[in-house]
Amino acid sequence: MDSTRVTEQPTSFERPQPGADPADARGALLRTPAAPGAAALPLQSGPAGDVPRPAAAAGSEHSQPASAEPDAHRPRPAPEGIPAQPDAAARVAGSRSGDGGAPDGSGPADADASHPAGGPGGQERRAGRGTPPGGQERRTGKGLPPGRTLPMRRDGDRLRFVGAATRRIARGLDLDEIVLGLCRATVPTFSDAILVYLREPLPVGDERPAGPLVLRLRRTDRIPAERDNELGFMPAPVPEQPAELSAVTNELCEVRPGSALGEVLRGVRPVFTDTAAAHLALMELLGEDSELVVPDGQRTILAPLRGRRRVIGAALFLRRPERHAFQPDDLLVAAQLATHSALGIDKAVLYGREAYIADELQRTMLPETLPRPTGVRLASRYLPAAETARVGGDWYDAIPLPGSRVALVVGDVMGHSMTSAAIMGQLRTTAQTLAGLDLPPQEVLHHLDEQAQRLGSDRMATCLYAVYDPVAHRITIANAGHPPPVLLHLGGRSEVLRVPPGAPIGVGGVDFEAVELDAPAGATLLLYTDGLVESRLRDVWTGIEQLREKLQATAQLTGPDHPPPLEALCDEVLDMLGPGDRDDDIALLAARFDGIAPSDVAYWTLDPEVAAPGQARRLARRALSRWDLEELTDSVELLISEVVTNAVRYASRPVTLRLLRTDVLRCEVGDDVPQLPRLRQARATDEGGRGLYLVNKLARRWGATRLSTGKVVWFEVATRP
Numbered sequence: 001m002d003s004t005r006v007t008e009q010p011t012s013f014e015r016p017q018p019g020a021d022p023a024d025a026r027g028a029l030l031r032t033p034a035a036p037g038a039a040a041l042p043l044q045s046g047p048a049g050d051v052p053r054p055a056a057a058a059g060s061e062h063s064q065p066a067s068a069e070p071d072a073h074r075p076r077p078a079p080e081g082i083p084a085q086p087d088a089a090a091r092v093a094g095s096r097s098g099d100g101g102a103p104d105g106s107g108p109a110d111a112d113a114s115h116p117a118g119g120p121g122g123q124e125r126r127a128g129r130g131t132p133p134g135g136q137e138r139r140t141g142k143g144l145p146p147g148r149t150l151p152m153r154r155d156g157d158r159l160r161f162v163g164a165a166t167r168r169i170a171r172g173l174d175l176d177e178i179v180l181g182l183c184r185a186t187v188p189t190f191s192d193a194i195l196v197y198l199r200e201p202l203p204v205g206d207e208r209p210a211g212p213l214v215l216r217l218r219r220t221d222r223i224p225a226e227r228d229n230e231l232g233f234m235p236a237p238v239p240e241q242p243a244e245l246s247a248v249t250n251e252l253c254e255v256r257p258g259s260a261l262g263e264v265l266r267g268v269r270p271v272f273t274d275t276a277a278a279h280l281a282l283m284e285l286l287g288e289d290s291e292l293v294v295p296d297g298q299r300t301i302l303a304p305l306r307g308r309r310r311v312i313g314a315a316l317f318l319r320r321p322e323r324h325a326f327q328p329d330d331l332l333v334a335a336q337l338a339t340h341s342a343l344g345i346d347k348a349v350l351y352g353r354e355a356y357i358a359d360e361l362q363r364t365m366l367p368e369t370l371p372r373p374t375g376v377r378l379a380s381r382y383l384p385a386a387e388t389a390r391v392g393g394d395w396y397d398a399i400p401l402p403g404s405r406v407a408l409v410v411g412d413v414m415g416h417s418m419t420s421a422a423i424m425g426q427l428r429t430t431a432q433t434l435a436g437l438d439l440p441p442q443e444v445l446h447h448l449d450e451q452a453q454r455l456g457s458d459r460m461a462t463c464l465y466a467v468y469d470p471v472a473h474r475i476t477i478a479n480a481g482h483p484p485p486v487l488l489h490l491g492g493r494s495e496v497l498r499v500p501p502g503a504p505i506g507v508g509g510v511d512f513e514a515v516e517l518d519a520p521a522g523a524t525l526l527l528y529t530d531g532l533v534e535s536r537l538r539d540v541w542t543g544i545e546q547l548r549e550k551l552q553a554t555a556q557l558t559g560p561d562h563p564p565p566l567e568a569l570c571d572e573v574l575d576m577l578g579p580g581d582r583d584d585d586i587a588l589l590a591a592r593f594d595g596i597a598p599s600d601v602a603y604w605t606l607d608p609e610v611a612a613p614g615q616a617r618r619l620a621r622r623a624l625s626r627w628d629l630e631e632l633t634d635s636v637e638l639l640i641s642e643v644v645t646n647a648v649r650y651a652s653r654p655v656t657l658r659l660l661r662t663d664v665l666r667c668e669v670g671d672d673v674p675q676l677p678r679l680r681q682a683r684a685t686d687e688g689g690r691g692l693y694l695v696n697k698l699a700r701r702w703g704a705t706r707l708s709t710g711k712v713v714w715f716e717v718a719t720r721p
Helices: 088-097 122-128 151-170 175-186 260-267 276-286 328-364 418-436 441-455 540-558 566-574 612-626 630-650 691-698
Strands: 193-199 213-222 252-255 300-306 311-318 376-383 393-401 405-413 461-469 474-480 486-488 494-496 514-518 524-528 586-593 601-606 655-661 664-671 701-707 710-718
Touching: 151 175, 151 328, 175 193, 175 213, 175 328, 213 311, 252 260, 252 276, 260 276, 260 300, 260 311, 276 300, 276 311, 300 328, 311 328, 328 418, 376 393, 376 566, 393 418, 393 586, 405 418, 405 524, 405 586, 418 441, 418 461, 441 461, 441 474, 461 524, 486 540, 494 540, 524 540, 524 566, 540 566, 566 586, 601 612, 612 630, 612 655, 630 655, 630 664, 630 691, 630 710
Parallel strands: none
Antiparallel strands: 193 213, 193 311, 213 252, 300 311, 376 586, 393 405, 405 461, 461 474, 474 514, 486 494, 486 524, 524 586, 601 655, 655 664, 664 710, 701 710
């Protein structure tokens, strides 16, 4: 004997089941009888003349046998799915001809319209639908009205539907997924259309909304318009039928205190809108100018959405007139759907706020912009691991150093948590402080290792620290357990630099080694974290080799004489990531070495004596003449004289003077005194104290940096007006 079962999972009109018509009331999970106000369930179909049984009778301990035979065979439950429905045209024709039609002519009165009233087994189906032998209910002993199903069977359907719907709602992580899950779980299984309104703005946690309660239409879902008929709820006839309910419904609704809608929302429980108060609340929600035709009777449920502390919205469930009205027990179903949805929305809003805070924390601990040091161009990228784990410990940095040098740093704190991000911020701040002292790279890593041990015994991180000198065209690199950098030469050849790996930061008791390598002009150095080259699908060395090949292939596109653009190169590198390669966050720092040509550098050593300022002015005048910058002679001589005079006054060792010509003219004066000069306002009676004031007024930029052997005072003058 063939058998059918009602599906446990709700379906949406976007994925119709074969043979099921969403416009048919019998395609719904919660079925109602043909007679108005009664409930009906799909019947087990069998050979003509057999007495059918309710679909759930085979698996319910409270079911009544459909036949008096003691050895009646119980059919095996079929796979879950929507029962195949007869053709809609045949149903309409049957209802018009009076065969099996309901008294109001809206649809077939029989649960199976494929059998007319006078057909084989028709009378048996009418007499045996859900009624036990003797016409009495086992629990109460009372007779059942004709066509009424057993309460246990109907309640079991509702429980299965609520369970499936809440599981679908609970699968959502963010706000849109939860609302979409509510819509798809209820249409068309529970209702023919749904409108979901949410508070604008949604409160987060314990926040107290300051303004009035305003509801915004967040999402609508309905059976497609081509499945509707003239009896369905739809807008009034217009030249073009809108496809969404939101086009004809009030999008914003302000809930006034003491209004009918406010009272319904305050009551929390779902209500039918057939009463006067609830109908006023519905009209207030939809708007006075709404063109939506609401069916009469108990075919509309207004369910408030209440989160943990307050009402955060409302859901409106609607059924078409040709479909049977909601039952009182359906209010309990709507209440369960509204409760689970509201709690899920509350949690999604909290999760979204936490993700936003974590993302902001991560972004603020990374450089907002990169500096523009002389002789090198920089570009960077950062990608979080995933939407669900946006916080990580990867960082990068570029720190200008004295002598037009720049420190390039990239590091990775182990773990993905707020703690990892906080430790990353402390290590980055420590690295910036150590770089300001102009310590060698290996000494910087040594102090970072000590700092990590002070933060905790399990604070581990990898780091690579490199210092580029554009004048010497050299780079000094020290490594602490980090993947080695890759150098792309101007001709298109790429190589993995051989840098001692070292131990990770936080191990303690280890020495770090630095190596000095050539950094030719036009070459590009790529520093990265292990998230770029390592994943579950490949090991780190395979990823490094793929990165090297990717850089080499990208360089061939621009030719041997032109290096690829730096920003485009970073994007090409990230394109090598596959769908399964995002196991970790990624930090990427690319440096294009332009260098400073020797012809653009002038360097002298001056003895700390009274004649040193005059000698410095003469040397600067000759260099400016050689560079065709005579128009800067007066201002540069004045500034150099003031800075050299201050250095000679306190220095005990020779003073250095260096001029660099790039897009600006940079002057650097070094001495062995660690105290940094401070700009101050000299009084009218003071004989000195105005040198730095002149430097501050005439120079484009100026500064002072402390070195391990003293300090360097520098200033820049624009070479073009």
